[in-house]
Amino acid sequence: MPVVVVESPAKAKTINKYLGPDYTVLASYGHVRDLPAKDGSVDTDNEFDMTWEIGNDSRKHVSAIAEALKTDNALILATDPDREGEAISWHLKEALTKRRSIKKDTAVSRVTFNAITKAAVTEAMNNPREIDAPLVEAYLARRALDYLVGFNLSPVLWRKLPGARSAGRVQSVCLRLIVEREMEIEAFDAREYWQVKALLTTPRGQDYEARLTLLGGRKLDRFDIPNATEAELAVQAVTSRKLFIDSVEARPGSRNPSAPFMTSTLQQEASRKFGMGARVCMNAAQRLYEAGHITYMRTDGIDMAPEAIGACRDAIADRYGKEYVPQSPRIYKNKAKNAQEAHECIRPTDMTKDAASLKLREEDQRKLYDLIWKRTLAAQMEGARLERTTVDIRSQDGQVGLRATGQVVLFDGFLRVYEEGRDDVAEDDDSRLPQIMQGEPANFAKATLQAQYDKAAERGDSVVEDAKPGMQKSSSAVLAENGAVLGTQSFTQPPPRYTEATLVKRMEELGIGRPSTYASVITTIQEREYVRKEQNRLFPEDKGRIVTIFLLNFFRKYVGYEFTAELENELDEVSAGEMDYKAVLAKFWRDFSAAISETSELRISEVLDVLDDALAPQLYPPREDGSDPRICPKCGQGRLHLKTSRTGGFVGCGNYPECTYTRPIAGEGADGEEKLLGEHEGDEIWLKAGRFGPYVQRGEPTPENKKPPRASLPKKGGAYLPGWAPEDVTLEKAITLLTLPRVVGTHPEGGEIKSNLGRFGPYIMHQAEGEEKPTYVNLKEFQEVFEIGMNHAVELIAHKRANPGRGRTAAKAIREMGDHPDGGKISVFEGKYGPYVKWDKVNATLPKDVEPADLTMEQALALIAEKSAKKGGRKPAAKKPAAKKAAPKKAAPRKSAAGKASAKKPAAKKTAAKQASSDG
Numbered sequence: 001m002p003v004v005v006v007e008s009p010a011k012a013k014t015i016n017k018y019l020g021p022d023y024t025v026l027a028s029y030g031h032v033r034d035l036p037a038k039d040g041s042v043d044t045d046n047e048f049d050m051t052w053e054i055g056n057d058s059r060k061h062v063s064a065i066a067e068a069l070k071t072d073n074a075l076i077l078a079t080d081p082d083r084e085g086e087a088i089s090w091h092l093k094e095a096l097t098k099r100r101s102i103k104k105d106t107a108v109s110r111v112t113f114n115a116i117t118k119a120a121v122t123e124a125m126n127n128p129r130e131i132d133a134p135l136v137e138a139y140l141a142r143r144a145l146d147y148l149v150g151f152n153l154s155p156v157l158w159r160k161l162p163g164a165r166s167a168g169r170v171q172s173v174c175l176r177l178i179v180e181r182e183m184e185i186e187a188f189d190a191r192e193y194w195q196v197k198a199l200l201t202t203p204r205g206q207d208y209e210a211r212l213t214l215l216g217g218r219k220l221d222r223f224d225i226p227n228a229t230e231a232e233l234a235v236q237a238v239t240s241r242k243l244f245i246d247s248v249e250a251r252p253g254s255r256n257p258s259a260p261f262m263t264s265t266l267q268q269e270a271s272r273k274f275g276m277g278a279r280v281c282m283n284a285a286q287r288l289y290e291a292g293h294i295t296y297m298r299t300d301g302i303d304m305a306p307e308a309i310g311a312c313r314d315a316i317a318d319r320y321g322k323e324y325v326p327q328s329p330r331i332y333k334n335k336a337k338n339a340q341e342a343h344e345c346i347r348p349t350d351m352t353k354d355a356a357s358l359k360l361r362e363e364d365q366r367k368l369y370d371l372i373w374k375r376t377l378a379a380q381m382e383g384a385r386l387e388r389t390t391v392d393i394r395s396q397d398g399q400v401g402l403r404a405t406g407q408v409v410l411f412d413g414f415l416r417v418y419e420e421g422r423d424d425v426a427e428d429d430d431s432r433l434p435q436i437m438q439g440e441p442a443n444f445a446k447a448t449l450q451a452q453y454d455k456a457a458e459r460g461d462s463v464v465e466d467a468k469p470g471m472q473k474s475s476s477a478v479l480a481e482n483g484a485v486l487g488t489q490s491f492t493q494p495p496p497r498y499t500e501a502t503l504v505k506r507m508e509e510l511g512i513g514r515p516s517t518y519a520s521v522i523t524t525i526q527e528r529e530y531v532r533k534e535q536n537r538l539f540p541e542d543k544g545r546i547v548t549i550f551l552l553n554f555f556r557k558y559v560g561y562e563f564t565a566e567l568e569n570e571l572d573e574v575s576a577g578e579m580d581y582k583a584v585l586a587k588f589w590r591d592f593s594a595a596i597s598e599t600s601e602l603r604i605s606e607v608l609d610v611l612d613d614a615l616a617p618q619l620y621p622p623r624e625d626g627s628d629p630r631i632c633p634k635c636g637q638g639r640l641h642l643k644t645s646r647t648g649g650f651v652g653c654g655n656y657p658e659c660t661y662t663r664p665i666a667g668e669g670a671d672g673e674e675k676l677l678g679e680h681e682g683d684e685i686w687l688k689a690g691r692f693g694p695y696v697q698r699g700e701p702t703p704e705n706k707k708p709p710r711a712s713l714p715k716k717g718g719a720y721l722p723g724w725a726p727e728d729v730t731l732e733k734a735i736t737l738l739t740l741p742r743v744v745g746t747h748p749e750g751g752e753i754k755s756n757l758g759r760f761g762p763y764i765m766h767q768a769e770g771e772e773k774p775t776y777v778n779l780k781e782f783q784e785v786f787e788i789g790m791n792h793a794v795e796l797i798a799h800k801r802a803n804p805g806r807g808r809t810a811a812k813a814i815r816e817m818g819d820h821p822d823g824g825k826i827s828v829f830e831g832k833y834g835p836y837v838k839w840d841k842v843n844a845t846l847p848k849d850v851e852p853a854d855l856t857m858e859q860a861l862a863l864i865a866e867k868s869a870k871k872g873g874r875k876p877a878a879k880k881p882a883a884k885k886a887a888p889k890k891a892a893p894r895k896s897a898a899g900k901a902s903a904k905k906p907a908a909k910k911t912a913a914k915q916a917s918s919d920g
């Protein structure tokens with residue numbers, strides 16, 4: 001009986017169900033071998049030979065497969081149908097051959113299926129093939145490149161940029177995209193412009209909106225109304241004229257559905273619609289695939305198998321009617337360039353089953369399946385038929401013109417099922433228009449645009465007093481006397497920060513990475529703390545900026561978009577069998593190793609000087625007073641320079657240690673910049689940002705006072721207490737904080753009682769004579785640190801000493817039962833979830849029908865014994881065991897469902913950290 005190997009136990013379970021007892025189906029649990037993280041794993045002097053190592057976690061799985069091959073001399077490798085899956089099959093064959101589990105007469109074959117259904121699995125088993133050598137070579141090239149970049153470039157970063165974590169072939173290019181977008185946003189100069197619209201009505205009393213497009217007989221461009229004054233004139237020009245309908249044009253239109261999902265578009269849409277990250281999306285898709293609900297989820301293909309198209313058209317006709325099925329099937333051209341991506345789109349394996357019928361328990365899987373099912377059906381449905389109407393309105397003298405647009409959906413088509421999301425708000429006008437006829441008057445409506453004016457005015461800084469008579473005017477809106485004509489202020493917007501969806505889309509456009517890499521790359525740059533995600537947008541951290549600027553200055557070629565895309569194309573040629581992978585590696589290594597050698601000889605100071613110059617426009621923008629932005633704002637003498645630490649880059653004064661001024665690289669006024677709050681008793685009081693968060697400090701370090709008084713801002717549960725965020729801290733608050741630790745008074749037994757803020761909140765402490773450690777008591781409220789008096793403090797400390805470990809409210813027994821046979825008291829307590837019996841460290845809840853007063857010692861002992869057995873802790877003394885009986889004869893090995901004897905499992909050893917595979 002053949003041994004079939006797949007990647008995951010879930011997939012093994014599903015396939016075993018289809019193959020039955022004639023096959024033994026085992027899981028490899030992902031990659032079985034990887035390059036050891038040490039020098040020489042890729043031998044650049046010996047034709048890039050690679051040294052592979054079976055991961056600690058994988059050894060037991062390889063052993064299980066080897067054990068099965070002792071009785072079943074046929075191996076079928078059924079890992080995923082992509083480059084990674086091909087590589088795992090190759091690794092398994094190599095590892096099993098090395099340990100002599102695969103013999104000369106062992107039949108080894110490779111099968112792939114794009115969906116885990118009975119038909120697909122059966123067909124694959126009937127059409128076995130050899131391992132695809134070019135596909136494996138493409139994997140070897142990628143893995144070697146990732147190793148050579150990561151293993152050689154990361155140490156350069158560690159030495160030259162303290163705090164930098166790692167660099168990667170694709171990860172660093174991805175980070176560059178995010179950093180450069182942020183720099184575009186920071187350099188963006190917003191431009192003001194105004195728009196004017198009117199609320200008009202038909203002779204039949206139906207209102208509609210129109211926007212001003214013609215003024216002074218000339219067509220308006222975006223910036224032709226540049227300010228509030230011009231907007232007032234435009235509003236007056238509209239309100240002072242009678243208007244009529246010059247033309248009404250209704251044109252038929254149509255919208256066609258989007259193509260079915262491939263990996264990148266699935267990640268983008270899951271992010272748009274659900275805010276789902278790339279990794280979460282791929283994990284949910286993996287589970288759906290393994291359960292047999294969808295086709296393989298790592299693909300660049302958008303075509304669909306003919307039988308799937310037929311099933312899809314039947315499902316549409318059955319659910320929505322034949323009018324939703326186009327006359328001929330929709331054909332989508334596949335983008336795939338090579339064998340790896342030559343499978344179809346991501347689609348349901350059964351078109352008749354929607355998300356509700358599958359009864360999926362996991363919400364992410366349910367939402368993702370619903371998305372895939374709807375997109376697949378929509379892709380084969382009729383297009384939507386629309387009518388787009390454009391109404392042009394003119395004044396009799398031709399000086400003023402407005403336009404109203406709208407559309408009507410005549411037939412919804414695919415829109416009945418699905419509409420693709422948008423990354424950013426579009427300005428399409430999808431509003432419905434009333435019946436409007438050419439030549440009729442366009443009167444101003446009785447209703448007003450007051451609400452829209454109020455909303456716009458809220459965004460303005462102030463109300464302008466010199467408004468023309470009959471107009472309302474703020475700094476961001478102008479409303480005519482009749483209330484029907486409104487001018488609103490707008491500003492051009494910088495390019496938006498990337499979401500995971502738009503980042504994947506951009507990487508795809510540039511040809512960077514491949515479907516299997518997007519999720520891991522985006523996750524890695526967040527785990528390295530180069531990037532953070534806030535409200536679904538990606539922001540570069542300071543250390544991410546520093547790393548990017550470093551790489552752009554010293555390894556520009558290797559974070560170049562064109563270079564990375566060209567390298568991806570060469571790897572595609574390798575997988576298609578058109579290029580030698582060792583030639584690709586040799587060409588890359590020749591130039592890359594030279595760049596590494598040059599940079600390794602640079603001193604840190606030289607690197608920082610280069611980065612300081614490169615970042616100068618961002619680090620030292622012009623100051624409003626015209627002073628030199630390089631001069632320290634604190635001491636007025638030292639020059640500012642870029643510096644690095646374990647937590648990233650920052651700007652500091654060159655006069656250190658005499659001057660300790662620092663600020664983040666985001667610029668002056670950014671969060672984290674140190675701030676002088678004022679003076680108190682001759683000392684400057686500062687608000688600073690430290691490694692563990694913001695704090696206040698009295699004075700600066702001096703040779704006589706190396707550690708001036710400082711206090712962290714109070715937090716609870718990771719959040720600042722109300723009124724104590726950095727922006728809320730005043731001089732008075734800082735002085736109050738700096739009184740800590742506060743001496744409450746002298747204890748009657750000697751020694752001071754002090755109050756302070758600690759890691760776990762406010763507390764008081766006292767150390768009596770002869771006491772090894774101080775006694776600490778937590779306080780409930782932050783304010784108690786400053787207000788608690790001596791009497792209360794002495795009382796709390798006395799209570800804590802009388803009840804060590806119990807805090808301020810020691811639990812008291814409601815009944816003492818007596819001593820346990822093994823020693824120790826048995827007591828009954830009232831707990832949060834009802835009464836319980838306690839002995840040693842065992843707490844056993846009383847049954848609901850047993851009152852504490854009625855509990856007997858026998859019942860208490862039974863409850864304690866039962867709870868001890870479950871807990872695995874200290875158990876009551878056991879009775880002496882009876883004499884051992886003669887051992888029974890060894891039973892014959894039990895046979896499994898597959899008919900083979902199951903071998904005894906060896907004792908499991910402690911595993912090391914999970915071996916990580918890289919796909920960059």
